[in-house]
Amino acid sequence: MDFRKRLAALLLALAAPVAAAQSPGGAPKLPVGWYVTESAPKRYEAGVDTASPCEGSRSAYLRSLSPDEAGYGTFMQAFGAQDYRGKRLRFSAAMRVKDVNGWAGLWMRVEGPDPKQPLAFDNMQSRALVGSRGCKRYEVVLDVPKEATTIMAGLIMSGTGQAWLDGVRFDVVDASVAVTDLLASRPLVASTGPSGLDEATAVSKNSQVPIGRVGDVWFNNGRVAADKPYTQRADGVWVSILSEEVYEHGIEVTGTFGQRPLELKVRAGGARTIIEGVWGSDPVAISITPGELTMKWGRLTRELKRDRSAPVDSSCNRYERHDGPRVMDRVDLCGAALGTRPPPAQLVLSFLANGFRASVPPGSFPIPRPPVLSREALETQRALTPKD
Known part of the structure; x- marks a missing residue:
């Protein structure tokens, strides 16, 4: 299973709501068009908070309900891609997190005719938020191909804690804004149709850009x-x-x-x-x-x-x-x-x-060792050492 399919396995779960999280007073009031999906029912809760928003008068939050760190939830929306085909789309929002044991971030996915093969995707996995952090704007930027059908975006959190977002914006940007697509460096493989006998091009064999x-x-x-x-x-x-x-x-x-x-x-x-x-x-x-x-x-x-x-x-x-x-x-x-x-x-x-042996980094305090004696000191030490 290649990189694209592994990502698709996770995102197919995100694309189908499991069950909206419930608050003690019943179903939480969520902004129109937004909903919650999660790896298992009753793991996460989303709602609207008017206390200390980063921007504007209120923020939406995603909060873990279970102490189990193995799981994820997302507060998301999905909409048609027709207005953004052939364009570069930036999804940005102000975020803050509290006691996140795991990670949190914004995510966006561009879906085409085959839901199992996302056309573009980023979940901030290489720059995720952990622990507690104050307000800051973050963004994900993806190209929307002409064959795109659906765009999904939202806030994702794995593990426990609470995350807030507000000031949500979707902007069409020009080529001067770099994409953050995790799939951008992967070769696109046709999902249908015959293949020739020519050897495929190697994947980034000489690329010096790490992921x-x-x-x-x-x-x-x-x-x-x-x-x-x-x-x-x-x-x-x-x-x-x-x-x-x-x-x-x-x-x-x-x-x-x-x-x-x-x-x-x-x-x-x-x-x-x-x-x-x-x-x-x-x-x-x-x-x-x-x-x-x-x-x-x-x-x-x-x-x-x-x-x-x-x-x-x-x-x-x-x-x-x-x-x-x-x-x-x-x-x-x-x-x-x-x-x-x-x-x-x-x-x-x-x-x-x-390797599995300890590696002492350069610049660390040296480990004390016995002093090295000169030849004269060694001869004096031998002369003073009692003999049996």
Whole structure:
């Protein structure tokens, strides 16, 4: 299952309302045309709030009702694409969040004749909001192809907490405004009709623009920039410069890395991403949450806590282990590595390339070591040492 299909699986669920969340006094009053969808009934609630809006006189909110962090909800609307075909559309709103354990953001999807193949999509997964943040305007920008039929947009939240939005605007913009489309760098594959025998063009094999990063290893849709880089062939197989091959089958990643066979599964979709299986003869267990990162392989273990005050890009989380003032281990996760639908093969290869031993970052306080004695000091020490 490729990147577009994995995104479509999530968004098909978003496109069909499950059940509107209920407030204690009955159905909440929502703005006309807006509704709630969620991964399971009674997980989230939406309504209108007049207290402390960012812009205007009121805001809409999305709030978790369950302490379960595995789930998502969205406050959304859908409308026809006919007025925006062939144009570039910007969806923007002012947002604030409180105690979000997971992530929140704006999202927009452009749908065509085949609902399983979205034409354009962005959910701010590489720049999502977590924790508590004050008012700020955010935006997603997508091109609307001529074959577009429907546009969906709204506020999405995974995990627990509360998010507000107001000042919602939809604007047609010119080419000077960059798109944020997560599908823009993927090749469009015809869903019907025969295929020729010509070899397909490789996907971004030499592109140096990353969509995600694990430690020092970045990746995009066609390359994993490890010490021994992997690139994706036209048939979808990932191949290293040593001719080792890695295959992706849905959430399963198999093949060979570092001359060891691997069989791993990537489970994502909520506030936690889990990578489990076997590499070589030893079990692998990797867990990513907004607050912790744990990496285990055989007897090797790295356990790190997120440093929320770290001076990193807004698309990154920094995880560290400290011994007093010294940083003993560090891993940065960025972009698609933190998304609810990370690309399985790239994520697995990036973690394996980082390794399971602690990595002391440059500039950390040095670990004290015994002083080095001069030759004269050593000879004096030997002369004064009693002999048996």
